[in-house]
Amino acid sequence: MANYIIRRLLLVPVLLIGVTLIIFGMLQLLGPVERSALYVTDFPKNEKQIEGVIKKYGLDDPFFVQYWRWLTGVKDPLTGEREGGILFGDFGYSRTASQDVIDIIKTRFPNTLDLALWTIFPMISVGIWLGVKAAVNQNKFIDQIARVYSIVGTSLPVFVFGLLLLMLLYANNQWFLPGKMSDWVSRLIYSGEFKQYTHLLSVDALLNLRFDIFWDAMRHMIMPIITLSYINWATFLRVTRSSMLETLRMDYVTTARSKGLEERDVINKHARPNAMLPVVTMMGSSIVGLLGGVVITETVFNYPGIGKAAADAASQLDAVTILGLAIFTGLILIISNLVVDVLYAFIDPRVRLS
Secondary structure, eight states: OHHHHHHHHHHHHHHHHHHHHHHHHHHTTSOHHHHGGGTOSSOOSSHHHHHHHHHHTTTTSOHHHHHHHHHHOEEOTTTOOEEOOGGGTOOOEETTTTEEHHHHHHHHHHHHHHHHHHHHHHHHHHHHHHHHHHHHTTTSHHHHHHHHHHHHHHHSOHHHHHHHHIIIIIISSOSSOSSSOOHHHHHHHHTTOSOOSSSOHHHHHHHTTOHHHHHHHHHHHHHHHHHHHHHHHHHHHHHHHHHHHHHHTSHHHHHHHHTTOOHHHIIIIIIHHHTOHHHHHHHHHHHHHHHTOOHHHHHHTTOOSHHHHHHHHHHTTOHHHHHHHHHHHHHHHHHHHHHHHHHHHHHOGGGGGO
């Protein structure tokens, strides 16, 4: 098991280099003038200043020279301080938010993580439960309903379902609210009376024993949670149902039944664990999507996460911000895939030998 994990860990640097090469290659589609925005907060006003920035940061140098400088940054010959370098957390300056991209990530990612934490459990548990129920009751009424739902769920666009929720739960009744928090919570947080341990609003509210703030945070997250869960339930249902049906036809399941085991034990102890391998793959990609920022959902509900920041940057053609967020999302993807690979090894020991 240790050797398997070590092999996967050794692949991480290679994947990171690959991701950064692809993103930097995309950056080369921009000219030196546009790429100079990566290194300066106040964009040069005239041609002479622009040429100075291009010369200082070598933006007309060969590709791999620029790539290395982009990774490690440039040392100022006068002060000796290092400027730029994504290895040191400098992803450039965002014109959209008027701040460094790394500050956007620090501010917005906790919001996305907060939403993801409350979405993961209902998204996965209900989706798998529906898939198992449909497979066990193949061609019965509950299976027919589940199959119709899976088609509707995967066909209905996210923004349409989100807008329906806004009309039903906010416009008509205002049971749940868009955004992240109410004004009174915002004033309380920035007054210093509310201690932020994790910068996850719902978690910090519980740690401060402020259940009124916790309820306000949940009122703002309920609609995004329902939207993300609803769409993913349909996909989890289809994958789990297909895998369970294949597993239920296996010889060892027939043998377990012939030994007189209760059907519940056959399903829960023998069939379901062995049907989870493709579901884990689906689980990993879904969690990556949540952590990387769900652009449409966060935009529809005006939720200030990573996805909303990317949408704002895209609407204003802010390439620096988009590429910086792409690097961050790529890092999350690599780490998540590593976790999924390790889970594979626990679920199916045969994977360790492959």
